[in-house]
Amino acid sequence: MKPVNRFESRKIHPLPLGEGRVRVSGGTALALLLLVSVVCLAQTPAQTPAGNAENGKRLFLKHDCYWCHGTAGQGSSAGARIGGTALNLQGVMRYVRQPTGSMPAFTDKVLTDQELTDIYAYLKSVQAPKAATVPLLNQLREK
């Protein structure tokens, strides 16, 4: 018996190797792209983008925000109290990019949106202490 050509017997058209490879990798890339975008969409929270408060603290100190605003955003003679800020993320971004007073501007070349988001998370995580929680002030008041 004559050996049959495997492809012919199954009626499959073999693709030239090169073409087959290109098609497969193109399809794989597309599938990966779809997968990545689905994962990204799924991880984006509906409202406030997540910030990393710990990294925010590092940046807050690194970019000298603390000079004027204090290490915990408590404010000083040189800058407003911004710990636990009432501004939302957009408000903080807008202000830091284009301050209206004596604060220097920080462009997105200096601080990216993501870095500002982290700083925002840090500011939200620290609450400036109220006078009543500062023991020394209470002692003074009792006198």
Ligand code: HEC
């Ligand atoms: C040289 C001092 C100085 C530095 C440095 C500084 N700020 Fe300010 N910032 C101010 C002052 C003063 C104000 C109050 C309004 C004004 O005069 O601009 C202010 C206001 C703000 C406000 C608005 C507060 C509000 O509730 O309206 C935000 C937010 C803020 N700063 C964030 C930052 C961040 C984040 C950094 C670091 C990347 C920073 N600042 C660095 C001086 C400073």
